[in-house]
Amino acid sequence: MREVYVYRAMLWSLVLSELRTRYKGSALGFLWTFISPLLTLIVYDLVFSTIMHVKIPHFAVFLFIGLLGWNMFATAVQSSTGVIVRQSSLVKKIYFPREILPLSVVGGSVINYLLSLLILFPFMMLSGFVPSWLWAYMPAIVLMEAILTAGFSLMFAAINVYLRDLEHMLGVFLLMWFYLTPVVYSLSMIPHKYAELFKFNPVSAAIISYQDILYFNEPVHWKLFLYGYAVSIIIFLLGMRIFGKLNRRFAEEV
Amino acid sequence: MAGLDYAVRVSHVSKTFRVHLERNRTLKEKLLYAKRAKYRDFVALSDVSLDIRKGATVGLLGVNGSGKSTLLKLISRILYPDNGNIEVHGRVSSLLELGAGFHPDFTGIENIFLNGALMGLAKRDIAAKLEEIIDFSELGDFIREPIRGYSSGMYMRLAFAVAVAVDPEILLIDEILAVGDAAFQAKCMDRLKQLQSLNRTIVLVTHDTGAVERFCDTAVWLHDSRIRMKGDPVDVVRTYLTTVFKRSHDGTNIMTFNRTDAVGSEVQPEESSLTKVEGEEESQDTPVKIERVLIRRADGDPVIRCGDDMEIIIHAAKRFDSEMDLDGVVASLQIYTQDDTLVFSVNTLSDRKGKIALPSSTAEMIVLNLKSCPLAGGVYRVDVRITSEYGEPLASYRDSSGLSVICVEGASGIVNMERKWGIKHLVDAN
Numbered sequence: 001m002r003e004v005y006v007y008r009a010m011l012w013s014l015v016l017s018e019l020r021t022r023y024k025g026s027a028l029g030f031l032w033t034f035i036s037p038l039l040t041l042i043v044y045d046l047v048f049s050t051i052m053h054v055k056i057p058h059f060a061v062f063l064f065i066g067l068l069g070w071n072m073f074a075t076a077v078q079s080s081t082g083v084i085v086r087q088s089s090l091v092k093k094i095y096f097p098r099e100i101l102p103l104s105v106v107g108g109s110v111i112n113y114l115l116s117l118l119i120l121f122p123f124m125m126l127s128g129f130v131p132s133w134l135w136a137y138m139p140a141i142v143l144m145e146a147i148l149t150a151g152f153s154l155m156f157a158a159i160n161v162y163l164r165d166l167e168h169m170l171g172v173f174l175l176m177w178f179y180l181t182p183v184v185y186s187l188s189m190i191p192h193k194y195a196e197l198f199k200f201n202p203v204s205a206a207i208i209s210y211q212d213i214l215y216f217n218e219p220v221h222w223k224l225f226l227y228g229y230a231v232s233i234i235i236f237l238l239g240m241r242i243f244g245k246l247n248r249r250f251a252e253e254v
Numbered sequence: 255m256a257g258l259d260y261a262v263r264v265s266h267v268s269k270t271f272r273v274h275l276e277r278n279r280t281l282k283e284k285l286l287y288a289k290r291a292k293y294r295d296f297v298a299l300s301d302v303s304l305d306i307r308k309g310a311t312v313g314l315l316g317v318n319g320s321g322k323s324t325l326l327k328l329i330s331r332i333l334y335p336d337n338g339n340i341e342v343h344g345r346v347s348s349l350l351e352l353g354a355g356f357h358p359d360f361t362g363i364e365n366i367f368l369n370g371a372l373m374g375l376a377k378r379d380i381a382a383k384l385e386e387i388i389d390f391s392e393l394g395d396f397i398r399e400p401i402r403g404y405s406s407g408m409y410m411r412l413a414f415a416v417a418v419a420v421d422p423e424i425l426l427i428d429e430i431l432a433v434g435d436a437a438f439q440a441k442c443m444d445r446l447k448q449l450q451s452l453n454r455t456i457v458l459v460t461h462d463t464g465a466v467e468r469f470c471d472t473a474v475w476l477h478d479s480r481i482r483m484k485g486d487p488v489d490v491v492r493t494y495l496t497t498v499f500k501r502s503h504d505g506t507n508i509m510t511f512n513r514t515d516a517v518g519s520e521v522q523p524e525e526s527s528l529t530k531v532e533g534e535e536e537s538q539d540t541p542v543k544i545e546r547v548l549i550r551r552a553d554g555d556p557v558i559r560c561g562d563d564m565e566i567i568i569h570a571a572k573r574f575d576s577e578m579d580l581d582g583v584v585a586s587l588q589i590y591t592q593d594d595t596l597v598f599s600v601n602t603l604s605d606r607k608g609k610i611a612l613p614s615s616t617a618e619m620i621v622l623n624l625k626s627c628p629l630a631g632g633v634y635r636v637d638v639r640i641t642s643e644y645g646e647p648l649a650s651y652r653d654s655s656g657l658s659v660i661c662v663e664g665a666s667g668i669v670n671m672e673r674k675w676g677i678k679h680l681v682d683a684n
Contacts, residue, residue: 007374010372017360090354095331252333
């Protein structure tokens with residue numbers, strides 16, 4: 001971890017080049033950071049509120065809050081899983097702490113999330129939400145989700161080098177995970193006997209916390225919040241551990 | 255502390271690569287064939303120990319596949335050893351492969367920052383050296399272009415400029431200088447000498463044995479995954495060349511996967527060929543075909559030593575599909591050093607031999623006899639050309655290591671002059 005700090009300049013430049021090259025060559029360029037969640041939002045809103053009549057007032061706002069939080073996690077995990085293999089030319093040719101690669105993907109994803117807040121907040125205000133002091137919780141929740149995302153990213157990135165199926169399985173796996181996370185529905189809609197079960201999902205802790213402070217205008221639920229932090233840190237340490245064990249043969253396996 | 259006198263300490267390091275014959279990478283295959291994974295182990299390094307003092311310049315020699323690059327990758331921590339231990343004291347900058355750490359879509363300048371960042375440098379440190387790096391690379395306006403359009407020489411200029419600018423304590427270089435032009439190579443050598451005088455540690459993999467003799471203070475010869483010899487560069491180079499060329503001509507240099515003593519070679523697809531690279535024609539669609547050029551001692555022995563009489567045999571013939579009428583041609587021969595300095599050039603016209611007839615059957619060949627080879631020890635490039643009497647090119651052939659001269663007395667440079675050392679007394683006027 002100390003070495004990752006020494007190489008922070010590299011981490012930062014990889015994050016920037018990731019952001020820069022992501023939309024390179026597309027006509028709308030960086031605007032896609034804003035357009036693609038908006039388009040997803042329209043689709044989900046259409047399906048769940050117009051067709052399926054989900055009874056949540058201001059459903060689009062509710063959905064948008066959860067969707068952005070979910071995207072930060074899911075896109076980073078999906079992209080990290082193949083990152084060692086994609087960057088094999090770096091891995092094979094130069095030395096650097098390999099943790100940098102998945103961490104840079106996570107960094108890019110967090111920055112993307114922060115940028116997308118630039119449309120979430122105006123969107124909320126247009127829908128009649130007023131800014132509140134509770135929004136000051138945001139950095140703490142983003143940090144929690146970033147730690148969790150980094151943990152899973154490190155873990156999957158390392159395993160994928162040896163078991164390339166992971167990248168393909170992950171698509172379906174993440175889709176299931178998405179529906180087990182209260183993004184398109186609220187926790188209160190889950191039958192009571194399962195509700196506690198849903199809270200075990202560490203991604204839920206972050207998503208529910210976003211919804212609490214932004215949508216319900218309530219402080220975070222401390223028990224859930226602390227549980228979320230504890231699990232995130234455990235997953236992160238586990239991810240570092242697994243990555244550290246597996247990274248010695250990366251240069252030969254990719 | 256004694257340990258601090260060393261920049262690199264390699265002790266009893268072994269590295270085995272697993273070469274998968276059929277790779278079971280997917281889950282299905284892993285489950286189905288778990289019991290019979292198809293791979294073989296190849297030993298790239300076997301119990302290698304090497305201590306490199308701070309400020310030393312070490313040349314690594316060895317035929318392809320002997321483990322040189324693996325050793326450099328282990329020192330730079332790209333690979334990890336299976337057994338043994340490697341200590342590195344000081345910041346390492348490595349030039350192992352061309353284009354490593356460059357992004358093809360970025361401009362030269364952006365890549366300088368990227369490459370610097372990859373070495374763990376902060377942006378402002380690189381910004382402070384930007385001017386110096388650009389000047390050194392001599393890339394001019396190209397520095398603002400995306401590097402996907404760069405030639406390999408231009409890549410090398412940029413990579414070298416960054417690598418030396420970061421003021422490394424330990425510099426590892428793997429044979430990439432060879433792609434630069436002669437002037438830039440000389441500039442690189444100057445820069446390396448400057449680093450030497452600053453007491454920096456340099457480890458160099460090269461096939462230019464002359465450079466090892468001139469520049470390194472220790473040479474290490476790796477052979478079949480082990481250190482075969484290390485010590486004074488002149489001694490090591492001499493033994494290395496004698497042994498390797500002998501083996502090459504005997505045909506014992508063919509790389510094998512399964513050496514019975516469990517000592518394998520580093521397997522890289524581009525290297526799994528004969529170690530003695532044959533020369534080749536520069537173009538296939540010429541009217542005349544140069545089959546091969548054989549350079550040997552006049553008595554037929556393949557090993558040429560300083561002062562030997564040489565025989566150069568050119569197997570050339572008209573191509574079957576050529577319609578050209580060739581009644582007489584001009585043959586020429588050039589010998590160059592590895593850094594493209596012309597040493598010797600001759601052709602049948604200038605030798606007043608005029609046109610010569612092209613051999614009409616495989617039993618005939620063009621022969622050039624050269625008396626007592628005056629070249630110093632080293633590897634030379636040989637170019638053979640066949641033109642019409644008006645200079646129209648008909649065929650050209652190049653063998654980048656066509657002529658290897660072994661100099662037992664140990665003169666270095668280009669020529670080996672006959673010499674005698676002695677002591678002269680001034681005759682007293684009184």
